[in-house]
Amino acid sequence: MSTQPDRRRQLSAFLRSRRERLTPDEVGLPRTGRRRTPGLRREELALLAGISATWYTYLEQGRNIRASEQVLTALASALRLDRHERDHLLSLAGHSPAAEAGAHDLLTAEVSAVPLLLQPNPAYIIGGNYDVLSHNRAAAELFPRLITEEERPANFVRWVFLEPAAREVLVDWEPEARGVLGRLRTLAANHSGDPRYTRLIEELHEGSAEMREWWPQYEVQVRRSGRKRLRHPRQGTVEYVYTAFHLAEQPEQTLVVYLPGSEPDEEGTSPRGSAAVCSCGGGRRD
Known part of the structure; x- marks a missing residue:
């Protein structure tokens, strides 16, 4: 079944949400008349982007039209999107390659053993939808009830939102939860219609x-x-x-390693700003 209608709905909602967060004052437009909805009017945004107001309305309504990358870039600029939001907009509009849906999260025995070799540092391997594919004892201890005896694989996003222990473990739960949700949305947009993502999102809702x-x-x-x-x-x-490494043969799979950046104080609380810099390389997933 085609995923284009779903992509158009997501594109519509994304554009509307970004338009509504801007005010005329922020973009240098005068306030005229009473506004029934927050943010810019469609006509105002179209003016800023240099496109037809009717055409933009069709785009935001999710009609079956194709926007060029040039037009989308102009919209991204008018909406003041950051680089990641711009990439997300282009992806929803079909201008960035989507990863193949339904990729298999299978680990070789050698790769599965890597977190065990990193003991006593907490380490795990996750798939593209945050399923936990392998972990060591230190990770199981640090993230209680992340690994269960259920038939389905553990999932880090599910743990953050649905496991009560997560709110105790994650000291800054709300920003951490918002961050992982934003990353899930970015990934889900590249796997539109993939049941691994749709089922997880439904369960979280x-x-x-x-x-x-x-x-x-x-x-x-x-x-x-x-x-x-x-x-x-x-x-x-x-x-x-924490740092992360994409696996060479399975780029959707990521090894995540946690290293203590500071020692706990006498009351068990690490001092802010005293953490050492990790020297184990860059990564992009947690």
């Missing part, structure tokens, strides 16, 4: 009030390395540096 509130906001992010404050069951609050 059913089980999480935050998911239902945040998903329509259309935040997008890319995966990258960084820092997280996590509550370790034995060590207290520790600031970790």
Whole structure:
């Protein structure tokens, strides 16, 4: 079944959400008349982008029209999209290659053993939709109930939103949850119609009030390395540096490794700003 109608609906919602977050003052337009909805009017955005207001309306309504990359770039500029949002817009409009849907997340025995070799540092391998494909004991300890005995694979996004323990482990739960959701949206756009993503998104909607509130906001992010404050069951609050490596033969699969960036203080809380810089290379997924 074609995924084009779904892509058009996503493109429509994304454009509308970005238009509504801008004000006339921000783009140098005068305020005229009473506004029934937030943000810019369609006519105002079309004027800023240098395109027909009727044509833009058709695009936002999800009609079956094809926008050129030049027009989309002009819209991205008028909407003040950052680089990642611009790439997301182009992807939804069919101007960036989408990864093949339904790619198999199969690990060789050698790759599956890599997290075990990284003990005692928490490490795991995730698939493109955040399914946890392999992990070590340190990861299981740091992320309680991430790995269960259920038949379906563990999933990091599902754990963040639906596992109560996640709100205790992730010291900064809301920004972490918003970040992982933005990265899931970016990936899902490149796998439109892939049941691995649609099922996960439906499950999150059913089980999480935050998911239902945040998903329509259309935040997008890319995966990258960084820092997280996590509550370790034995060590207290520790600031970790995490980095990620895409596997050469399966670029959707990613090895994620956590290294303590600072020592816990006497009360089990790591001091802010004292973390060492990780020297283990760059990455883009957590």
